Amino acid sequence: MVDREKIKTAIRLLLEGIGEDPDREGLKETPERIARMWEEFDRLRSFDMKLFEEFGEYDEMVLVKDIKFYSLCEHHLLPFFGNVHIAYIPDGVICGLSKLVRTVRALALRPQVQERLTQEIADFLERELKPKGVGVVVEAEHLCMSMRGAMSPGHITTTSALRGVFLKDMRTREEFLKLIKEA
Ligand SMILES: [Zn+2]
DSSP, rough: OOOOOHHHHHHHHHHTTTTTTTTTTTTTHHHHHHHHHHHHHHOOOOOOOOOOOOOOOOSOEEEEEEEEEEEEEEEOOOEEEEEEEEEOSSOOOOOOOOOOHHHHHHHSSHHHHHHHHHHHHHHHHHHHHSSSSSEEEEEEEEEHHTSSSOOOTTEEEEEEEEHHHHOOOHHHHHHHHHHHHOO
């Protein structure tokens, strides 16, 4: 649950801390706006993972590429964003594209690190779909590396998480990684 008053107080203090006047035109609505934004994130995070139980015989790889996501790094609260590629080999249960998109969004819209986001997506799908295996690759640009620190704009960080046959079977893993690279 989001505490709107706490967020408003914090944003006012942040603005004061950097020498801004939080009551000036243009800034005076900002604490309220940011509080409402976090309420919106909170709503987007919750969804019901209803499964589509069908295609009991289908046991080939299901691959969804280029799911766009936006997240916030937990070290600076600056955005990191990019694409998630998800593949799994079903064991009687498959799930629709919109569920995958919402899974990614729910896990991304919070203070995160890319490595954990990648693993949480894989763990969640492993738990919900009980597939023979799942593979997740995340490619992202981090504004905390582009705007500050290394000042390395456009730099893409890649992380992956492999479960089940994606871990055990080299051919499955290679097929997944090859399909991701294909345009
Ligand atoms: Zn950061």
